[in-house]
Amino acid sequence: MIGSVERYSPAANKRRAGFLWRRVLGVLLITLVVYLVVTRFVVSSYRIDSVSMEPALDPADRVIVSEIPYGPRVPFTAHRLPGQGTPARGDLVVVQPPFVTEPSLVATIFEPLVGFFTLQKLSLFRDIYGGRVSSYMVKRVVGIPGDTLKLASFTLLVRPRGATAFIPEQELSPVHYQVATSLDAKGWSSSFPFSGNSAEIRLADDQYFVLGDNRPDSSDSRSWGPVRLQRIVGKVVYRYWPPGSLGTP
Numbered sequence: 001m002i003g004s005v006e007r008y009s010p011a012a013n014k015r016r017a018g019f020l021w022r023r024v025l026g027v028l029l030i031t032l033v034v035y036l037v038v039t040r041f042v043v044s045s046y047r048i049d050s051v052s053m054e055p056a057l058d059p060a061d062r063v064i065v066s067e068i069p070y071g072p073r074v075p076f077t078a079h080r081l082p083g084q085g086t087p088a089r090g091d092l093v094v095v096q097p098p099f100v101t102e103p104s105l106v107a108t109i110f111e112p113l114v115g116f117f118t119l120q121k122l123s124l125f126r127d128i129y130g131g132r133v134s135s136y137m138v139k140r141v142v143g144i145p146g147d148t149l150k151l152a153s154f155t156l157l158v159r160p161r162g163a164t165a166f167i168p169e170q171e172l173s174p175v176h177y178q179v180a181t182s183l184d185a186k187g188w189s190s191s192f193p194f195s196g197n198s199a200e201i202r203l204a205d206d207q208y209f210v211l212g213d214n215r216p217d218s219s220d221s222r223s224w225g226p227v228r229l230q231r232i233v234g235k236v237v238y239r240y241w242p243p244g245s246l247g248t249p
Contacts, residue, residue, distance in 0.1 A: 043067075044234070046094055046136065052212030052219065053138055055178050056092070056249045062241035063138070063249065065094050067234040086229065087208055090175030091141045092236035092249060095210055098224050100135050138236060139220050140177065142169050143209030147202070151222070154181035154196035154215035180214040198222065208232065 048061040057063070067073065071083025087093055143149045146161030157166035170177070181196065196215065203209060207226040212218025221227065239249045 043237070045240075046138065046236075048138060050137075051217055052214050053092075053140075054180060054214045056140075056213050057138065057239070060241075061239055061245065061249075063092075063236045064238040064240060065234040066237045069235045069237075070229065070232060073230070073233070080230070087141045087144065087232055087235070088174070089141060089144060089169070090173035090177060092138060093141055093210065094136050094233040094236065095139055095227050096136055096231045096233060097219070098227065098231065136233060137219070139210035139212055139218075141208055142173075142211050143203050143221075143226070145203050145205045145207055147209070148200055149203065149209055150200045151196060151198040154179065156209075156211065177213060180216070182216065201226075 043064050043066045046063055046065055048057045048059055048063070051059055067083075069084045070087060071080035073080050142156050143158060148159040148166075150157050150166065156169040158169055158172055159166045160172070170179075201209075203226055206228050208229070209221045209226050211220045211222065236249060239245055239247060
């Protein structure tokens with residue numbers, strides 16, 4: 001029996017290789033578009049990089065964040081689409097701190113691409129000194145528009161709009177959470193900044209006060225002030241890593 005071998009000309013091989021590369025690039029482009037649409041308008045994933053949210057969230061935890069509750073942000077604008085409501089007391093949210101400078105148009109366009117190709121390990125955003133920073137943080141909403149707030153021993157006291165008395169934050173929150181207040185530094189006076197005490201402030205319309213649950217070890221509204229809704233990216237809805245901690249944090 002005489003066997004036969006099918007051979008292709010060099011030109012045919014080039015056409016086959018070109019077709020394969022077009023297929024690969026097409027799949028990659030579709031994947032990227034789906035990623036951008038889903039992460040912009042539905043859900044996205046974030047990694048916890050600090051101890052500021054202990055005991056609710058630990059470093060290296062990964063969470064799912066949805067923009068739907070507060071309305072997806074319209075790309076390249078300061079507007080949001082209608083959402084289910086506004087941030088509520090006790091919500092865990094992803095915020096873009098005020099010290100992160102407004103990104104350039106180029107950074108705004110390419111930041112999602114950098115996140116896609118580096119699995120969200122790198123960012124184009126910089127602080128006011130030009131240093132690379134984490135452009136997003138997970139914090140807890142503890143004050144809403146109209147509240148008057150003050151801190152006492154790391155516990156927030158809240159006087160809601162129209163009320164006459166201050167109430168501890170957890171009595172107002174529908175969400176149960178624990179606050180870490182232990183400060184081990186010796187000789188630290190209660191009069192020092194970030195000692196756990198503060199004067200009264202009143203939140204204006206569209207201002208939210210966010211804090212980390214680990215109060216002595218958190219960068220939050222105590223240092224960079226209240227945040228507006230536009231800087232609140234979305235609500236933490238689920239923790240998917242580590243496997244032993246699956247569920248709502």
